[in-house]
Amino acid sequence: MIMNTELDNIIAYFKKLQNEICNSLEHLDGSAKFNSDEWNREEGGGGLTKVILDGNVFEKGGVNFSHVYGKLPEVLKKEIAKENDDAYFHATGISIVIHPKNPFVPIIHMNVRYFKMLDKEGGITIDEWFGGGIDLSPAYPNEADAKHFHSTLNTVCDHFDSEYYPKFKKWSDDYFTITHRREMRGVGGIFFDHLRPANDNEREKLFSFLQSVGNCFIPLYTELVKRNNDKTFTPKNKEWQFIRRGRYAEFNLVYDRGTHFGLRTNGRIESILMSLPPHAEWKYDHHPEKNSEEEKTLVFFQAKNWL
Amino acid sequence: MIMNTELDNIIAYFKKLQNEICNSLEHLDGSAKFNSDEWNREEGGGGLTKVILDGNVFEKGGVNFSHVYGKLPEVLKKEIAKENDDAYFHATGISIVIHPKNPFVPIIHMNVRYFKMLDKEGGITIDEWFGGGIDLSPAYPNEADAKHFHSTLNTVCDHFDSEYYPKFKKWSDDYFTITHRREMRGVGGIFFDHLRPANDNEREKLFSFLQSVGNCFIPLYTELVKRNNDKTFTPKNKEWQFIRRGRYAEFNLVYDRGTHFGLRTNGRIESILMSLPPHAEWKYDHHPEKNSEEEKTLVFFQAKNWL
Numbered sequence: 001m002i003m004n005t006e007l008d009n010i011i012a013y014f015k016k017l018q019n020e021i022c023n024s025l026e027h028l029d030g031s032a033k034f035n036s037d038e039w040n041r042e043e044g045g046g047g048l049t050k051v052i053l054d055g056n057v058f059e060k061g062g063v064n065f066s067h068v069y070g071k072l073p074e075v076l077k078k079e080i081a082k083e084n085d086d087a088y089f090h091a092t093g094i095s096i097v098i099h100p101k102n103p104f105v106p107i108i109h110m111n112v113r114y115f116k117m118l119d120k121e122g123g124i125t126i127d128e129w130f131g132g133g134i135d136l137s138p139a140y141p142n143e144a145d146a147k148h149f150h151s152t153l154n155t156v157c158d159h160f161d162s163e164y165y166p167k168f169k170k171w172s173d174d175y176f177t178i179t180h181r182r183e184m185r186g187v188g189g190i191f192f193d194h195l196r197p198a199n200d201n202e203r204e205k206l207f208s209f210l211q212s213v214g215n216c217f218i219p220l221y222t223e224l225v226k227r228n229n230d231k232t233f234t235p236k237n238k239e240w241q242f243i244r245r246g247r248y249a250e251f252n253l254v255y256d257r258g259t260h261f262g263l264r265t266n267g268r269i270e271s272i273l274m275s276l277p278p279h280a281e282w283k284y285d286h287h288p289e290k291n292s293e294e295e296k297t298l299v300f301f302q303a304k305n306w307l
Numbered sequence: 308m309i310m311n312t313e314l315d316n317i318i319a320y321f322k323k324l325q326n327e328i329c330n331s332l333e334h335l336d337g338s339a340k341f342n343s344d345e346w347n348r349e350e351g352g353g354g355l356t357k358v359i360l361d362g363n364v365f366e367k368g369g370v371n372f373s374h375v376y377g378k379l380p381e382v383l384k385k386e387i388a389k390e391n392d393d394a395y396f397h398a399t400g401i402s403i404v405i406h407p408k409n410p411f412v413p414i415i416h417m418n419v420r421y422f423k424m425l426d427k428e429g430g431i432t433i434d435e436w437f438g439g440g441i442d443l444s445p446a447y448p449n450e451a452d453a454k455h456f457h458s459t460l461n462t463v464c465d466h467f468d469s470e471y472y473p474k475f476k477k478w479s480d481d482y483f484t485i486t487h488r489r490e491m492r493g494v495g496g497i498f499f500d501h502l503r504p505a506n507d508n509e510r511e512k513l514f515s516f517l518q519s520v521g522n523c524f525i526p527l528y529t530e531l532v533k534r535n536n537d538k539t540f541t542p543k544n545k546e547w548q549f550i551r552r553g554r555y556a557e558f559n560l561v562y563d564r565g566t567h568f569g570l571r572t573n574g575r576i577e578s579i580l581m582s583l584p585p586h587a588e589w590k591y592d593h594h595p596e597k598n599s600e601e602e603k604t605l606v607f608f609q610a611k612n613w614l
Contacts, residue, residue, distance in 0.1 A: 051591045179570075180579075242586075249556065249560070250560060253556070253557060253561050254561075254570070263561070269487055270591060270592040272487075273589065274591055276589035277589060278589060279549075279586075279587075279588050280556075282580065284358045284367065284581055285344065
């Protein structure tokens with residue numbers, strides 16, 4: 001049972017997961033190693049940012065752990081704490097974005113997080129929730145990969161609640177849409193937020209669900225890298241990857257809530273923006289050749305049933 | 308005197324200016340030509356986007372004219388028209404962003420615009436304003452260029468009102484700040500908005516000021532290109548340009564009001580986002596070498612007195 005130490009347990013899990021994921025990605029890459037940057041947030045807390053660069057497999061990847069706390073920032077007070085000037089918060093989580101070198105290996109993003117608000121420092125909990133998600137942004141259409149990804153997530157979700165996958169899959173489809181382009185960032189995955197436990201039992205169950213999501217990262221991405229990393233690619237494939245990375249940057253800078261939360265709460269900029277691609281291109285009014293694989297990609301990124 | 312045809316006059320000036328600027332930039336480039344895309348906005352109006360690509364001097368540049376009108380979009384109604392469901396608007400302007408090839412030639416941005424709100428379609432004008440600005444984003448420090456740029460703008464402004472330059476220069480310094488980086492996008496310039504004429508005379512005067520700003524684009528940028536375009540550059544200089552272009556993209560996607568206005572009012576995406584660089588890079592936690600020109604750039608981008 002999770003008692004007063006629930007926050008410590010969650011933090012301990014995130015730290016362990018960060019290590020495991022970095023180890024497995026280094027193993028997959030075979031060459032590059034993660035560098036670690038520990039950082040402190042002036043107002044309370046901090047994090048450990050781990051970044052891998054210019055590897056065999058990974059061009060740029062970040063696995064961030066953070067635990068920030070303190071008085072609720074002004075900008076958030078109005079939104080979530082109404083009149084309470086003493087409101088105190090803890091936010092902790094892991095955030096991962098991996099930009100692979102090979103254009104046939106998809107970009108992957110995962111985030112698992114826990115947020116808790118107290119009526120004052122050292123006070124009682126007045127709100128708490130779990131959130132997270134995992135989603136895939138390939139540069140090229142690959143039906144088998146998308147199916148494997150979604151059916152794995154479906155299995156993970158079903159173990160807890162049969163309503164989770166359809167609900168969280170739709171949430172992801174809606175969330176990872178580049179509204180102004182009327183296109184999706186990729187093939188989605190699952191996304192969930194504000195999962196509020198009503199009691200200790202529910203908290204335990206939700207934490208357990210969050211762990212299942214976090215734990216599926218390694219086997220899922222290992223499989224996708226192994227399937228695609230040996231494929232040969234041309235400069236044209238690489239150019240298309242740069243264009244899709246431009247879209248990725250657009251989404252993160254214009255819409256992503258995690259990014260905006262970080263920018264507004266004085267988070268560490270380099271840790272927040274490690275999600276941005278190493279290299280991106282914006283061509284004016286670019287249209288892929290008729291019937292090319294590039295053109296098929298745009299039709300492929302639809303909110304469809306992958307099961 | 309500007310009478311009922313004031314909107315037509317303003318539009319005619321913008322169209323003429325677009326042509327003149329494109330002609331002079333083609334002449335400067337000596338190789339590439341502008342392509343034109345005419346577009347229509349479903350809800351009313353449209354524009355003419357002119358883009359130059361892969362030239363001798365210009366890697367990517369856009370000179371956009373637009374005149375959009377219709378019922379005020381829902382998202383803006385609350386902000387600027389309060390309770391009026393019938394509010395009708397006209398927005399017209401020219402927007403320019405030029406990304407030169409040579410890292411020693413600065414990126415330039417100019418926008419001149421006019422906005423007018425009626426109580427209903429064909430009704431009476433209930434609000435109107437002029438806005439605009441011109442600013443410079445070099446990748447390298449060049450004091451002579453920054454001084455020439457600012458002193459020219461100072462002269463233009465002083466001709467109308469001695470308070471304009473200091474006020475609009477500060478506005479630009481504040482506006483073109485990448486808040487989360489605590490750095491400026493470049494060396495600024497002037498920025499102004501909501502200049503509301505109280506009568507016909509004032510409208511004439513403000514329009515005349517707007518024309519003076521628009522007309523200084525060609526001589527100013529021609530001079531800056533001529534001063535710097537023949538300088539030799541290395542791959543390292545180009546890389547630094549890519550990094551600074553990443554900052555440019557960050558600013559435009561996270562903060563720029565014109566960009567957000569376009570994205571929220573169903574503008575033509577390719578015209579709005581032509582401002583994004585052809586090529587950008589995000590390196591994790593990049594710090595230029597000690598005492599390098601790159602490091603000096605960061606100190607150079609300060610809100611200082613250039614006169």
